[in-house]
Amino acid sequence: MKKILFLLLLFSISTFAQRPDSRENTSKITLTGKVIETSTKQPLEYATLVLTHVKTKRVLGGVTDLQGNFSIEAPKGVYDMKVEFIGFKTKPLPQKNLAENTNLGTIALSEDAEKLDEVEIIAEKSTVEIRLDKKIYNVGKDMTLKGGNASDVLDNVPSVNVDAEGAVSLRGNENVRILIDGKPSALVGLSGTDALRNLPADAIEKVEVITSPSARYDAEGTAGILNIILRKGKITGFNGSVNTTIGHPEQYAIGTNLNFRTKKINLFSNLGYRYRKGPGNSESFFTNFENGIIDNYRKEDRIFDRKSNNYNASIGLEYYLNQKSSITGTFFYRKSEDDDVATNYTEFFDANRTLTGNQTRIENEKEDGTDTQYSINYTNNIDDKGQKLTVDLQYSDSKQNEPALITVDGDLSEQNSQITNSTSKLLQLDYVLPIGKNSQLELGHKADLQDLHSDFKVRDGNGDPFDRDLSNAIDFRQDIYAFYAQFGSKINKFSYLFGLRSEITEIDLYLINEDLFNEKNYTKWFPTINFGYELNDNDNFTLGYAKRLRRPRHWFLNPFESRSSATNVFRGNPDLNPTYTSSYDLGYNTRISKFNLGASLYYQYSTDVIQRVSILEERNINGIETDVTVSQPLNLNDEQRYGFEFTSNFNPSKKVRLSASFNYFKFKTDAFTYVYTAPDGQQVTTPLNEVNESSWFARFNSRITLPAKIEWQTRVMYRGPQDDAQSSRKGMFITNLAFSKDLFKDKATLVLNVSDLFNTRKRENTTYLYEDNGDLKSINDGIFQWRERQISLNFTYRFNQKKKQERPNSGGGDGNGEEFSG
Structure with a gap:
């Protein structure tokens, strides 16, 4: 059987061809070595070693790993050999009789200037x-x-x-x-x-x-x-691309990807601007009960009119200090200017559905945000055996200013503002030490330090505080110090990777207006175990275990209320604890002719699960007693989650490529009762029923080449219905459609894309709230659509880059040498 798998990561490509039949009883040897670039002595990742059996003409081979190393199994015999890498001259090797394990040493490749413009910047197909x-x-x-x-x-x-x-x-x-x-x-x-x-x-x-x-x-x-x-550029010389997009609803974008590389430096950049309108909508219908009998109804229709201007720029410079080490500096900048208008039409009805009142609430929120990030990476390939040291330093700064004006029935009701500043500092050290031929030890440390200040002011239409001060300000600090060690080895067809990580967490939350301080410090150990077994050239198994956690984010800890809606508010919970999860995963992958099939079984057990819970509070809103929905994150009981998934790829011909995936999962959470004290001193009890439910989702993708080399792609996704402790969500069906045509001798590409073809990307759910005696308190039927159907036309032009459609058959194998990659 012959298979060609084009694997392109940015500017490198390797091709897999026919493997020996796994049913043969031919004894095998292992062929090892390393591929580097002649001028810089840097290792070449994804260079391809091609072996051709002199008698049978069978073609096999493999690709190099991050350090340029390869390790390939092959039946004993006499082979012609060559090494290929796109943009470099193919290097033939002497014909060799492979009768025992052989190390070919270090193989150097020279750039081929005539082929540098044949680089395919985007892979021909997803892999x-x-x-x-x-x-x-x-x-x-x-x-x-x-x-x-x-x-x-x-x-x-x-x-x-x-x-x-x-x-x-x-x-x-x-x-x-x-x-x-x-x-x-x-x-x-x-x-x-x-x-x-x-x-x-x-x-x-x-x-x-x-x-x-x-x-x-x-x-x-x-x-x-x-x-x-x-994406980062790695090809010598100056090259790049420009892409533009126009669309409906109104959308304009332009971006460039530029790269310049010499033997000593690699300069790369991404620049872009995007203007976009984002219309959306939601509908909510509330049925409220008193003592189990319908008391009133409320209908809320919201229309979202969003306008967004975004500028982003990143520039990086990689400098090769010597043949084995380099230093890379990167600067990132993003500026966002948003103007969002949310109009909420509310109608109130009595038990007979007679209109008793209405209200129009409009929130006009502007957002001015700036994000910057500075990072430095030092990489030292200490020796040719794979010993490696990397050091990463990173500093990030984020600022957001969000003023909002709220009008009710045409009168200015509130003047709100939120100013948030956050800084993050990161230090990461990673060291890799090869032990013997097939083993590897990794050690590392990471410090991730975050400081955040948020000032949220709520004022009435005259600029004065409300009677119940809704303003708040917080200082949030989260420092995480981590240490890890892991050891991996490969014994014939069996691979394993054992690891242990320790994380020290220090969290401080200071509620400035309340002068309250909340501190949470904890140190935990996180073991990881991964196994792999290659049954033959086409079949492999993986088995993994990992312990994980979920830390509550700062907005989950802030106890003050949001003000986007008067009847539907969110507030955090400063008493939240982290969730801990033990995960088990069993995977299987096989290749059968033109099929690639994968399957996984997984199980997760979590403690102190964090979940949003909704309660009802009766509040006076403009003289009307109204049940207000208040949601807050809580630590619920333990949860069990398990399921299975299948993925498949089938390429019956060069003009037809098909893929599909299916995932089914089931989850179970014990019953829970939440008791809350409202601002007026009233205790509100909300029972949460036991959850023992399941759901599923599936995807199908087809890509077909039509006459005139027009490519047609269709992607279909369905997400099944799902229930939790308080709500029931309906299924959702989505279809995306695209047509593509290459122009100007493949230097340009024009793509027509329709996202959400049938405008069905909507969340439809029903939420049930009960009183502590079991009586139904409220039913909320809601439909939410964040973004409506989008049609766009994209044009991309590449300079000093050709979109090469094919490469010569270059062998195939799994000798990627990354069995222990993290």
Whole structure:
């Protein structure tokens, strides 16, 4: 069987071809060595070693790892050999009789100036790489993401969902840790959801889905980690691309990706501007009861009119100190200017549905935000055996100013403002020590220090405080010190990775207006275990265990109320404790002819689960006694979650490529009773029923080449219904459609993209609230749509870069040498 898998990470590509039939009883040897660049002596990652059996003409091979090393199994025999890397001259090696394990030593490749303009900047197709502790999804040439953002990218990754409000979940669990290039980043900023919407999809190279993280990674995130890898240039000379987007609802964007590299420096940058309107809407209908009998109704219709201007710029310089070490400095800047108007139409009805009153509440909130980040990376490849030291320093600063005016029935009712400043400092040290031929020890330390100050002022229309002062200010400090060690080894077809991480957490929360201080300090150990077994060349198993935690964020700890709505408010809980989770994951992956199939079974057990709980308080709003919904995060009882998922890829021909995924999960939480004392001294008791529910989601993607080389891509996703302790959510169906055409001798690409073709990306749910005697208190039927259907046209032009469609067959194998990669 012959297979060609094009794997391109930014400016490097390797090609996999036919493997020996695993049913043969031919004894094998292991071929090792290292590939470097002739001029700089830097290792070349993803260089390809191609072996051609002289008699059978079978082709096999593998690619190099981060340090340029390769390790390939091959049947004994006489082979022609060569080493390939895109943009470099192919280097033939002497014909060799491989009768025993052989080390080819260090192989140096020279750049080929004539081929440098044949680099394909975006992979021809999305691919999946399997590691011992993670799966890597290369974004590739996914047309449905053109003109999109990071949220759109994540929503197209198997196992990941992004709901109507932008909340990201992994296997149905929203407590997922999001990193940028392996570290916390100013790109995520103070509000991760909004930040992901402002990060363009074109800046993303790949996403790592880490469901069983090794000890190298932060313990934060009970569901796992999503690591977004950004594009960086690595090709000699000056090259780049320019892309523009226009769309409806109104959207304009322009961005550039520029890169200049010599033998001593690598200068790379991303610049962009985006203007966007984001219309959205929601509908809520409340049925309120008294002593089990309907007492009144309330209907709320909200219309969101958002305007956003975003500027982002990043520039980095990598300087090669010598043949083995380099230092990289990166500066990132983002400026956001938003103008959001939320209009809330409320109607009040009695038990007979007779209109008794109405209200129009308009909130006009402006947001002026600035994020900056400075980072320095030092990398020293100490020797040719893989010994390596990396040092990362990072400083981030985020500032947001959010004034808001609220009018009720045309009269100015409130003048609010929130000013938030946050700084973060990070130090990370990682050391890799190879032990013998197939073992590796890693040690590391990380210090992540955050300081935040938030001042929230609430005033009436005249600028005076309310009788009950709703203003607040907080100082929040969270320092995390981590130490880890992990050891990995490979014994024939069996691999393992054992790790232990310790994290010391110090949290201080000072409520300035109340002069209250809350402190939480704890030290915890987080073991990780990962196993891998290669049944044969096409089949492998993975098994992982990891202990994780979820720390409450500062907005979950701040006890003061939000003011976006008078009848639906949120407040934090300073008494929240972290959630701890033990995760188990069993995976299997196989290749059968033109199929690639993957399956996983997983189980998670969590203690002190954090979940939002809603209660009802009776308040006087403009002379009307109204039941106000107040939501607050709480530590509930323990939770068990388990499920399975399948992923598949099928390429019946060069013109048809299909992929699909399916995930089913079940979760169980014990019953819980919440007793709360309202501001008026009244005790409110809310019972939460036991939850023993399940849900599922599925995706299907097809990419078909039409006549005239027009490519048509369709992506369909369905998320099944789901219940929790207080609400029931309906299923949701989404379809994205795109058409692409290459122009100007493949130097440019035009993409027409329709996101949410049928305008069905809406969250529909029903929430039930009960009194302590079991009587029904309120039913809320709601529909929420954050963003309506989007149509966009994207044009990309590449200079000094050709979009090369094919490479010669270059062999295939799994000799990636990254069995222990973290």
